Amino acid sequence: MDDIEKRTIGKVSRRLIPFLVLCYFVAYLDRVNVSFAALTMNKALGLSASAYGFGSGIFFLAYFIFEVPSNLLLERFGARKWIARIMLSWGILSGCMAFITGETGFYVVRTLLGAAEAGFFPGIIFFLTLWFPAVYRARIVGLFMAAIPLSTVIGAPVSGLLLGLEGWKGLAGWQWLFILEAAPAVVLSVVVFFYLTDSPKDAMWLTAEEREWLATRLAAERTQRESSQHFGIVQALTNPKVLALGLVYFGAVATNYGLSFFLPQIVKAFGMTNFETGLVSALPYVVGTISIIAWGRRSDAKLERRFHTAFPILIAAAGIAISTQLPDPALKMLALSVAGFGIFGCLAVFWTLPTAFLTGPAAAAGIAAINSIGNLAGFAGPFAMGYIKDRTGSFDGGLLALAVVGFIAAAIVLLLKHDSSLETAPRSLAQARR
Numbered sequence: 001m002d003d004i005e006k007r008t009i010g011k012v013s014r015r016l017i018p019f020l021v022l023c024y025f026v027a028y029l030d031r032v033n034v035s036f037a038a039l040t041m042n043k044a045l046g047l048s049a050s051a052y053g054f055g056s057g058i059f060f061l062a063y064f065i066f067e068v069p070s071n072l073l074l075e076r077f078g079a080r081k082w083i084a085r086i087m088l089s090w091g092i093l094s095g096c097m098a099f100i101t102g103e104t105g106f107y108v109v110r111t112l113l114g115a116a117e118a119g120f121f122p123g124i125i126f127f128l129t130l131w132f133p134a135v136y137r138a139r140i141v142g143l144f145m146a147a148i149p150l151s152t153v154i155g156a157p158v159s160g161l162l163l164g165l166e167g168w169k170g171l172a173g174w175q176w177l178f179i180l181e182a183a184p185a186v187v188l189s190v191v192v193f194f195y196l197t198d199s200p201k202d203a204m205w206l207t208a209e210e211r212e213w214l215a216t217r218l219a220a221e222r223t224q225r226e227s228s229q230h231f232g233i234v235q236a237l238t239n240p241k242v243l244a245l246g247l248v249y250f251g252a253v254a255t256n257y258g259l260s261f262f263l264p265q266i267v268k269a270f271g272m273t274n275f276e277t278g279l280v281s282a283l284p285y286v287v288g289t290i291s292i293i294a295w296g297r298r299s300d301a302k303l304e305r306r307f308h309t310a311f312p313i314l315i316a317a318a319g320i321a322i323s324t325q326l327p328d329p330a331l332k333m334l335a336l337s338v339a340g341f342g343i344f345g346c347l348a349v350f351w352t353l354p355t356a357f358l359t360g361p362a363a364a365a366g367i368a369a370i371n372s373i374g375n376l377a378g379f380a381g382p383f384a385m386g387y388i389k390d391r392t393g394s395f396d397g398g399l400l401a402l403a404v405v406g407f408i409a410a411a412i413v414l415l416l417k418h419d420s421s422l423e424t425a426p427r428s429l430a431q432a433r434r
Helices: 001-030 034-043 047-077 079-099 102-116 120-129 136-147 148-166 171-197 207-229 231-236 241-258 263-268 275-283 281-304 305-321 327-350 360-375 377-392 398-414 429-433
Strands: none
Touching: 001 034, 001 079, 001 120, 001 148, 001 171, 001 377, 034 047, 034 171, 034 263, 034 275, 047 079, 047 102, 047 120, 047 136, 047 207, 047 305, 047 360, 047 377, 079 102, 079 120, 079 171, 120 136, 120 360, 136 148, 136 281, 136 327, 148 275, 148 281, 148 398, 148 429, 171 281, 231 241, 231 360, 241 305, 241 360, 241 377, 241 398, 263 281, 275 281, 281 305, 281 327, 305 327, 305 398, 360 377, 360 429, 377 398
């Protein structure tokens, strides 16, 4: 690695990644804290498991509708302004969850929350392609997406404690949970506006030489991909490989959200307190935090993507399926912790697949399309879990359904072709100019 490459990537990583992880941590916590609020909220509002599953998942229907338009607007106006707008609106709406009074209000606010947050995640994935060469992307996306399991590792015990504020200032514990966990998003929206830099050419915190190296390297990669095949926005949205990757992501997301929204209730049934439930629920996410970083690094080191995506999905599906056959709480959590490796290990590597052949506005549209299709599982997974629980009295049937979807997703990955040569380009200015 050239000295300028090491120096530039190091500066960009230190400048962007910790801050983006913090933003996504807050985003994801605001998205799934309803799973902990449900421990007391459902009874207070009279929500059945089906109603709770539908309301939790309806977030993703709105997310699906507004995802592609939001990402195209981000590509047009820049990440700094658009991400700030997203964080402000979702922070306000997340706080509004504290004041719902019944089933209808639950559905309405969750829908608005999904519309407000649409575009945040795919926007950041697209934003990272503007800053990091392909050979770094699995590890960089892994570091960014580590915010998902971290939001539960840290957020689960905190959410359990916040439920203990029951009755303070006349509000229930679940209401305080929504209010206090929404505030950071509003504050960070202001910080995003002043802190983020839209592109390398605007990065005055890099030297002129570093800006030139990064711009040249990224331009060389973009030229190499476009010389193979250039996609317009409409072509990207209708490309069979993009649609197939959307189905793969559907399977990966189903295993994640289907479990995330109900895991606290599964653990609570072991006979634990709210705080103990938060601690134990965090275990699969501790494993996930390690796997999402380590597995992404391994994929980058070997520049191999298909196996590094399919294998974790298989592990996730197998762990979830095996957990249904283990009545002992310790063994069940062990199986779900193994599943945690797969649920999160696949995510960072997965996003190297579309970014290897999509560029520019087509990348913004294609990434958003894949994410929106995948996040339909955020509706289907929780709704199926709640529906099956109401019909059978057990979460096992829903967990098995999640496992089947995961197995199908892994099979699709293995059938797809991936050209790793599209991820390589000249590594230095001298090479690029030859």
